[in-house]
Every structure is written in C-alpha cells, then in structure tokens.
Amino acid sequence: MSDRVCEPDKLRDDAPPAADVKFPMEIGEMFEGQRIRRPDMYAEFGGVDVPKKFELLLVKAMEEVEDGKVEIIGPDLPELKVGGSYTLGLLIHVAGKKIDKDIEGVLERRVHYFANYIEGVMHVNQRTDVWVRLSRKSYDKGLNTLRWVGRALILLFRRSLPIIEKIQITFITDPTMLEDYYQQALEVYKSRDERARGLMEEQVEEFYSCVLCQSFAPTHVCIITPNRMGGCGSISWFDARASSNVDPKGPNFPVRKGECLDPVKGIYTGVDEVVKERSLGAIEHIRLHTIFDQPHTSCGCFEAIAYFIPEVDGIGIVHRDFKGPTVNGLSFSTMAEHTSGGTQNAGFLGIAIEYMRSAKFLQADGGWSRIVWMPTQVKDRVKDSIPLEMFGSIATEKDAKTAGELKEFLKGKNHPVIQRWKEVAKEEAVPPKEEERAVAAEETPTVIPAGIEIPAMAGGFKIVLKNARIVAEKVIIKRAEKK
Numbered sequence: 001m002s003d004r005v006c007e008p009d010k011l012r013d014d015a016p017p018a019a020d021v022k023f024p025m026e027i028g029e030m031f032e033g034q035r036i037r038r039p040d041m042y043a044e045f046g047g048v049d050v051p052k053k054f055e056l057l058l059v060k061a062m063e064e065v066e067d068g069k070v071e072i073i074g075p076d077l078p079e080l081k082v083g084g085s086y087t088l089g090l091l092i093h094v095a096g097k098k099i100d101k102d103i104e105g106v107l108e109r110r111v112h113y114f115a116n117y118i119e120g121v122m123h124v125n126q127r128t129d130v131w132v133r134l135s136r137k138s139y140d141k142g143l144n145t146l147r148w149v150g151r152a153l154i155l156l157f158r159r160s161l162p163i164i165e166k167i168q169i170t171f172i173t174d175p176t177m178l179e180d181y182y183q184q185a186l187e188v189y190k191s192r193d194e195r196a197r198g199l200m201e202e203q204v205e206e207f208y209s210c211v212l213c214q215s216f217a218p219t220h221v222c223i224i225t226p227n228r229m230g231g232c233g234s235i236s237w238f239d240a241r242a243s244s245n246v247d248p249k250g251p252n253f254p255v256r257k258g259e260c261l262d263p264v265k266g267i268y269t270g271v272d273e274v275v276k277e278r279s280l281g282a283i284e285h286i287r288l289h290t291i292f293d294q295p296h297t298s299c300g301c302f303e304a305i306a307y308f309i310p311e312v313d314g315i316g317i318v319h320r321d322f323k324g325p326t327v328n329g330l331s332f333s334t335m336a337e338h339t340s341g342g343t344q345n346a347g348f349l350g351i352a353i354e355y356m357r358s359a360k361f362l363q364a365d366g367g368w369s370r371i372v373w374m375p376t377q378v379k380d381r382v383k384d385s386i387p388l389e390m391f392g393s394i395a396t397e398k399d400a401k402t403a404g405e406l407k408e409f410l411k412g413k414n415h416p417v418i419q420r421w422k423e424v425a426k427e428e429a430v431p432p433k434e435e436e437r438a439v440a441a442e443e444t445p446t447v448i449p450a451g452i453e454i455p456a457m458a459g460g461f462k463i464v465l466k467n468a469r470i471v472a473e474k475v476i477i478k479r480a481e482k483k
C-alpha cells in the first residue's frame, strides 16, 4: 500500500471496471493543493454555508458491495445553479478479504488526498466538516457529472490500496434524503471515537504517527496516542494501529515512547526523535498536552483551535463552522492562518473535537479549569465531557462577544482563572530587584501571539498592530523622564 499514485496516463488504462474509461480531466499528484476560488467554481458541496454534510467509508461484506457502482441520490451537476452551495453525503462502501473494520477511519481519510488528485476538484476537511468545490474550467472540459468524481475515486482507491477488492460510491445531494444517512454517519463516528476513550497513554507500549498531511504541511507529524487523536479528528490510536499493521511503511507507523520526561505536559524522548526525523529537523521537541511552550504542530485540517486569551489568562476554543469573530475579535479562518502550516505556534493549537473528551485534554495548561469560552455548538457536542462544576462557568457567544464582556462573565461565575489573576496581581505588587529584571528580560524571548491587537502610543498617534507576531530577544522598558 502506498499513498503515491501512478501517472495520469496509466490511470486511464486501469483494470476493469474502469478499463475503457477516458476521463475528461487529468488525475495525478500535480493537482494536490489546488485551490478553487469562489468566482472560479461551478458549484460547491458542504463547507460552512451548508449545515449538514458528511463523508463516510464503511467496510462491508463482499456480497454487499456492487463493484464500480457510482450512484447519485438527488440532483447532479447540470441540475444545479452555477455558483451555489449544496448538501453532500459521500458514502463509500469497500470490501476485501484482508480488510478489517478497524481500518475504516484511515481509509476514509484517504478520500481527502485522492479527491485532491482530480483536476478541478478541491477537497477540504473530513467527516461532517467536508467541503468540496468543482471548477467551472473542468466542468467545461467535461467534468459535468459527479459520476466522474466517483469513477476517479474508485480508480485511485483501487490503484493505491490493493486490499480493496470491491468499492462502490454514493453521492447524496438531496437534503431530505441526506437526513437518515447523516444520522447513521454520526453514529459511526461516535462509536469509532468512543473506542479509544477508556485507554491511557501509560497503558500502551507505543504511540503512532501520521504523516498524511505532509503533502500540505511538510514539517507536520501527528503523534497519535490513546489520549490524543490526530488533529483532523479522523484517526484514533486504534485506527492508526490498524493502518500500521496493514502497512507498516505507510503514513501511520509505530512511535516508540522512549522515556517519559513529563507525564503532565506529555514529553517523551521517543516522540521527539520521530518528530525531529520526520520533520527533517525543523521541529525538535513537542509537548503533547499544552498550547504554550513547544506545542504539537498543526497542519491545517484541525477541527478546532484552542487559543490563548491574554486579557483573561484563559483558553478559548473555536471550531471550523463558527462564523464571525470570537472574543478576541478574530474569526476561525483568521486564526487558522496563524495556526496551520506544520509549525509550532505558542498560544494557538489545532485540535480534534474528540481531544476535548480526553482525560489529558490540555492538562499542562490546567485542562477544563482554564477553558473560558467556546461556541454553543461545540459546548453542546462535548457537554458530557465538561466537568459539571465548570459547565456554567464557560462562556459562549451568547454570554460574551468581546474580551471585556468575557472578563465580566468570568467574574460573575467565579471562574477558576480568577485565581490566576489574583496570583499575578500579587506577584506584580512585589517589584523585582533591578538585576532580576534585567536577567528575566534577557533570558526570556517575548512572544506576543499572532492575532492580538497591540496598541502603542507614539508622537500623539495611536498605532495598532493588528495580527502582528512579534518575537524579541530583549525587552527594555524605561520610565519616561519628566521634562
């Protein structure tokens, strides 16, 4: 099994059932990462403007799969208004003597990569966040039915994963028909995610890695533990283990834990070795359960962002579907720009929603007692995992729209972060000695997280550095002399 596919020309000469298929568009790795802007699109499916969408791959018995079949339930491309946003259910059934049900999640994640090999198709995210755009240019070239997309996916799955002996694909574009399938998909995701919940990092011999996203973020290596799912929310420790068993040289491989240097922050020598090697030296150390110092890298397909809110010394969460600004004045997409790319961004971390259910959820930062804000939709989704005493103390967009409103809300609820404000106030009340101040300023590089407005006064003008990221080796603060 490999995540590389053959040249586009060879793809056109594939074995039955696609033997005589001449695709109207090209297929190959060269299209990976293609972006289709709104004015260039024929139509889009899913994405933030469509409330219900999903992508689901199920392993079935041989006799349950009609090999090569592509079905469309609902309108096909010519029946859609150009430039519109539509419902999407992408349901894939596969069968094969060597395919285990455990590998469903990992195979499902391959849709993202394969769809992006198709000229004129942009595929982003996964599960109920899926978003697909088709270009007008490819439509005009002949990609004028979803059947072409289905056939191309079938071809790519078969070619790259010989364990798949039969595969059929269904597109559901009718919103009424989608409902039942959508509920079924939610049940499947839930049962997949629940599997790893009882297991702890301490109980397993090894973790797993995922490097699937390196084609988009070359220095990104997901470390998947029983307490930390991959950022996309699609690959749990069990999924990665199943994938590694089938294909140890593939994108999911075992990671020796090595020595555990800090069980709270999640520092393991074996993890650092793998991250360093697979990021080609770009990342040397990561800490699995913090958003601050040396956090895990974030690629771009994370389901949510955990971000620092300095005004209240707390952590906010925002998910992909949340429209509009959060309490720091920034939207998910603006913060995602600073969070993604396979780099470490202190104060910003891409996470899977399932990670919020983890027993080790941001434990180095205070876990749930540090969470101060999140959209109602996420709060509802993970409500069973929020400690009862914290539930009412975490604000949503209904309680606070700005940092100032959030501060008042937290005071009113006596949120645990208030204790931190008191401690900081106490420390600030004791002025450090002159030498300590100089040493502290020299030793600690000051990082002002991206996306924060920094007002400064100069020469009678107010300068606002919006979305600035400032790293300074030394900060000298002098009292202005009275003239």
Ligand code: SF4
Residues within 6 Å of the ligand: 109, 210, 211, 212, 213, 214, 221, 222, 229, 230, 231, 232, 233, 234, 235, 299, 301, 302
């Ligand atoms: Fe793999 Fe992580 Fe990318 Fe998910 S986000 S596909 S787990 S590298």
Ligand code: ZN
Residues within 6 Å of the ligand: 213, 232, 299, 300, 301, 302
């Ligand atoms: Zn990714």
